[in-house]
Amino acid sequence: MLPGLFVKRWLFISLVGILLVVLGLAITARLTPVFFIVKFINAAIDTLANAIPRYVSGPLALLIGIFLLAWGQRRVLSSITRVLMPDGDEELVDVLITHHKLNKGPRLLTVGGGTGLSTLLRGLKKYSANITAVVTVADDGGSSGRLRREHGVLPPGDIRNCLAALSDEEKLMTELFQYRFEVGEGLSGHSFGNLFLTAMSDITGDLDKAIAASSKVLAVRGRVLPATLDNVMLWAEMEDGRRIEGESNIPEAGGTIVKVGCVPENPIALPQVIADIQKADFIIIGPGSLYTSIIPNLLVPGILEAIANRRAPCVYVCNIMAQPGETDGYTVSDHVRAIDRVAQTRLFDVVLAQKNPPSAKAIEKYAASGSNFIEVDREELGALGCPLVLANIMKENRDGTVKHDSDKLAGVLMRWYNRQ
Structure with a gap:
C-alpha cells in the first residue's frame, strides 16, 4: 500500500478485470447478471443477518475479508521474493521502493x-x-598499457573500475571483475576485468559495445562511456x-x-x-x-x-x-x-x-x-x-x-x- 510502488493501481485494474470476466460470462450465458447478482447478495445478507446480528456479522465479514486479502497478497509477494531474492537479505518491498526512487x-x-x-x-x-x-582512454601503463600495445584495444582499466563501482550485482561478481592475477606467464599483472573487456571488444567490434555487454553482466546502475x-x-x-x-x-x-x-x-x-x-x-x-x-x-x-x-x-x-x-x-x-x-x-x-x-x-x-x-x-x-x-x-x-x-x-x- 506504500505510495510510489505502482502496485495499487494494478491491483485495482485486476479487480476490474475479474468483474468484467464474470459479467462477460453472465452475458454470454444469456443471463441478466445485475439482477441475479443483486438477488444473490440480498439473499446471502438476509440469511447471515437472521443467523447472526448485523452488528456482529458485518464487522466479522469485513475483518475476514481484509485478513484473506492481506494474507493472499503476502503469500504472493513471499513466493516472488523467494524466486527473485533467494538469499533473503532484503524485503522485496524495500527493493521496489529503492528501484523506483533511484530511477526517478x-x-x-x-x-x-x-x-x-x-x-x-x-x-x-x-x-x-x-x-x-x-x-x-589515454591510459598506457600497467595492465591497460600492455593490452593496448599487444591487442590494439583502448585501455580498459579506468572503465573496469567504474563498472565495478556502479555494479549492483553480488559482491562475488564484482570481486571477480577486479581480480588481478599475480602469477602466470603472460597473465601476471592483468586483472580479470581488463581481459574480459578486451575479449568482449574483439567479439563485439569496439569498446563501447563491450562496456554495454559487461554492464549487463554486472547489473550496472547507470552507464560508463569512453x-x-x-x-x-x-x-x-x-x-x-x-x-x-x-x-x-x-x-x-x-x-x-x-x-x-x-x-x-x-x-x-x-x-x-x-x-x-x-x-x-x-x-x-x-x-x-x-x-x-x-x-x-x-x-x-x-x-x-x-x-x-x-x-x-x-x-x-x-x-x-x-x-x-x-x-x-x-x-x-x-x-x-x-x-x-x-x-x-x-x-x-x-x-x-x-x-x-x-x-x-x-x-x-x-x-x-x-x-x-x-x-x-x-x-x-x-x-x-x-x-x-x-x-x-x-x-x-x-x-x-x-x-x-x-x-x-x-x-x-x-x-x-x-x-x-
Missing part, C-alpha cells in the same frame, strides 16, 4: 578517470540510477622545454607541466557522451589526476564544447593531495587555472575542496613521497571569480593514506545540487 533520480554526469572517479560513483549510485560516467573511441596518446610540454609522450611517462618525468595535448589532435567524441551531457541535470568534473585523468577528457573538442554550452549546474571536485610529478606544490586555484587554460573558459560553477587538512601522520607520510595537502587559497580563487564550497569529504585510513569518502562526497554534492 536526477540525470548525473561525471567526467574523469582513475580511482577518484570510481570513488565518487560508489556514493552517487545511492542517489540516482541515471548516472553517466565519461572516462578517459570519452572517445580514437586511439589517443597523451603528451605534455615541460617548463624546461622537454616534450614527454605517454600518459604513464608524464608523472615520472619530473618538472613542471606547462601544456598538455594528445595525438590525434582532435579526437572524435562518442555521440552518446554528447547527448548525455546535453540532457544532464548535474555535471561533476573530477576528482582525479589533473593532467592524466581529467584534462584528457577535455582535449576531446566535442566534450569540451558540450560542457561549455551546458544548461546544468557543474562542479569541479579538487583533489585532496597533490599528484607527484603532476601537481607538486599546487593549490586549489592552480587546479582551476590549469582547467581554464585548456578550456579557454570557465567550465564549472563552483569548486569543491577539502576543508581540513589530514593528520600530521598523513602529512608526513605523503611528504616522504613528494606530495602535499592541496591548500585552499581563498584570495586567489576570489581573484579568479571562482566560487568555493568547503566541506569535510575526506577519509583517512589507519596507515595514513587519505582519499575522498564516497558517501560524504556524494552527500555534499547532492545537497549543493538540490539547493540550485
Whole structure:
C-alpha cells in the first residue's frame, strides 16, 4: 500500500478485470447478471443477518475479508521474493521502493578517470540510477598499457573500475571483475576485468559495445562511456622545454607541466557522451589526476564544447593531495587555472575542496613521497571569480593514506545540487 510502488493501481485494474470476466460470462450465458447478482447478495445478507446480528456479522465479514486479502497478497509477494531474492537479505518491498526512487533520480554526469572517479560513483549510485560516467582512454601503463600495445584495444582499466563501482550485482561478481592475477606467464599483472573487456571488444567490434555487454553482466546502475573511441596518446610540454609522450611517462618525468595535448589532435567524441551531457541535470568534473585523468577528457573538442554550452549546474571536485610529478606544490586555484587554460573558459560553477587538512601522520607520510595537502587559497580563487564550497569529504585510513569518502562526497554534492 506504500505510495510510489505502482502496485495499487494494478491491483485495482485486476479487480476490474475479474468483474468484467464474470459479467462477460453472465452475458454470454444469456443471463441478466445485475439482477441475479443483486438477488444473490440480498439473499446471502438476509440469511447471515437472521443467523447472526448485523452488528456482529458485518464487522466479522469485513475483518475476514481484509485478513484473506492481506494474507493472499503476502503469500504472493513471499513466493516472488523467494524466486527473485533467494538469499533473503532484503524485503522485496524495500527493493521496489529503492528501484523506483533511484530511477526517478536526477540525470548525473561525471567526467574523469582513475580511482577518484570510481570513488565518487560508489556514493552517487545511492542517489540516482541515471548516472553517466565519461572516462578517459589515454591510459598506457600497467595492465591497460600492455593490452593496448599487444591487442590494439583502448585501455580498459579506468572503465573496469567504474563498472565495478556502479555494479549492483553480488559482491562475488564484482570481486571477480577486479581480480588481478599475480602469477602466470603472460597473465601476471592483468586483472580479470581488463581481459574480459578486451575479449568482449574483439567479439563485439569496439569498446563501447563491450562496456554495454559487461554492464549487463554486472547489473550496472547507470552507464560508463569512453570519452572517445580514437586511439589517443597523451603528451605534455615541460617548463624546461622537454616534450614527454605517454600518459604513464608524464608523472615520472619530473618538472613542471606547462601544456598538455594528445595525438590525434582532435579526437572524435562518442555521440552518446554528447547527448548525455546535453540532457544532464548535474555535471561533476573530477576528482582525479589533473593532467592524466581529467584534462584528457577535455582535449576531446566535442566534450569540451558540450560542457561549455551546458544548461546544468557543474562542479569541479579538487583533489585532496597533490599528484607527484603532476601537481607538486599546487593549490586549489592552480587546479582551476590549469582547467581554464585548456578550456579557454570557465567550465564549472563552483569548486569543491577539502576543508581540513589530514593528520600530521598523513602529512608526513605523503611528504616522504613528494606530495602535499592541496591548500585552499581563498584570495586567489576570489581573484579568479571562482566560487568555493568547503566541506569535510575526506577519509583517512589507519596507515595514513587519505582519499575522498564516497558517501560524504556524494552527500555534499547532492545537497549543493538540490539547493540550485
